[in-house]
Amino acid sequence: ETGVTQTPRHLVMGMTNKKSLKCEQHLGHNAMYWYxxxxxxxxxxxxxxxxxxxxxxxxxxxxxxPECPNSSHLFLHLHTLQPEDSALYLCASxxxxxxxxxxxxxxxxRLTVL
Amino acid sequence: AQSVTQLGSHVSVSEGxxxxxxxxxxxxxxxxxxxxxxxxNQGLQLLLKYTSAATLVKGIxxxxxxxKKSETSFHLTxxxxxxxxxxxxxxxxxxGFQKLVFGTGTRLLVSP
Numbered sequence: 578e579t580g581v582t583q584t585p586r587h588l589v590m591g592m593t594n595k596k597s598l599k600c601e602q603h604l605g606h607n608a609m610y611w612y613x614x615x616x617x618x619x620x621x622x623x624x625x626x627x628x629x630x631x632x633x634x635x636x637x638x639x640x641x642x643p644e645c646p647n648s649s650h651l652f653l654h655l656h657t658l659q660p661e662d663s664a665l666y667l668c669a670s671x672x673x674x675x676x677x678x679x680x681x682x683x684x685x686x687r688l689t690v691l
Numbered sequence: 692a693q694s695v696t697q698l699g700s701h702v703s704v705s706e707g708x709x710x711x712x713x714x715x716x717x718x719x720x721x722x723x724x725x726x727x728x729x730x731x732n733q734g735l736q737l738l739l740k741y742t743s744a745a746t747l748v749k750g751i752x753x754x755x756x757x758x759k760k761s762e763t764s765f766h767l768t769x770x771x772x773x774x775x776x777x778x779x780x781x782x783x784x785x786x787g788f789q790k791l792v793f794g795t796g797t798r799l800l801v802s803p
Contacts, residue, residue: 581734617700620735620781620793633790667734677723677742677787682734 580604583668583683590658591691598653598686600668607673609651610680611643614665626651627673658690693718693784697794705802710754710769712797714782717763724765725783725791726756735781741765752776777801 581602590596602609611623625633626645640662642654651668665687669680698713716722723742727735739750746758752775756767767780782794 583734617795619795622790625790669734677785679725679737679740680735680791682727682736684732684734 581668581670581681581683583666583686585686586684587687587689589689589691590655592658592660594658595654595656597655598666598668598688600651600653600683602649602651602668602670602681602683604670604681606670606681607648608671609645609648610669610671611651611653612667612669612682614667614685620667624653655688658688660690663688663690693722693786693789693792695724695782695784695792695794697780697782697797699797700795701798701800703800703802704772706774707771710767710772710776710799712767712780712782712799714756714765714767714794715763716765716782716784718784718786720786722784722786724756724758725785726750726754726765726767727781727783727793729779729781729796731778738767738780772799772801774801774803 584599608627613621623637624643629645640657644652665685667685668683671680694717696715725740726738728738729735739748741748741758749755754769779796779798781796783791785791
């Protein structure tokens with residue numbers, strides 16, 4: 578496999594469920610990101626990891642819990658979500674966390690919260 | 692802080708017509724500018740980038756963009772639209788010291 582792979586592609590969950598989104602990159606990059614994409618809103622950066630360390634958390638509610646066990650894998654654990662959390666969640670990676678803007682995105686996980 | 696404004700949430704063109712998607716940026720220091728494309732049910736893909744070298748930047752699929760400092764613009768163009776160009780296009784800016792900031796996107800519709 579090449580690039581950035583996200584699973585599952587689609588997820589429907591109730592507000593009391595616990596689920597996880599997975600992201601894996603095969604590019605040898607050191608930085609990984611979670612973005613939220615909602616209709617009619619700019620992409621929202623949620624979390625940034627550089628060399629497995631979290632370097633940015635943009636005031637994301639604690640019902641979203643990221644995990645980065647190594648530079649190739651990133652998870653987003655979901656718990657007691659709200660309907661407004663329904664969105665496309667995009668994972669991305671870059672060579673380093675240098676803000677040079679060249680990100681490689683996965684295809685996204687479409688989340689629906691009932 | 693830097694920002695980008697994309698004029699027009701939707702742009703419609705006929706196949707073979709010129710594509711022009713507008714992006715204006717705001718930055719207190721020289722910016723790095725990007726265009727990303729998102730095809731239906733996919734993630735974003737880098738189309739082209741400006742990083743202070745040539746002001747006319749060529750990207751994939753025949754797209755190009757010109758950095759105009761005097762107009763604080765970085766508009767995306769393609770001489771002749773193809774049906775496969777139908778997608779959402781995002782302009783983005785960073786200074787290299789702050790996080791990448793995306794615009795709200797412009798959906799390009801191409802009719803036969």
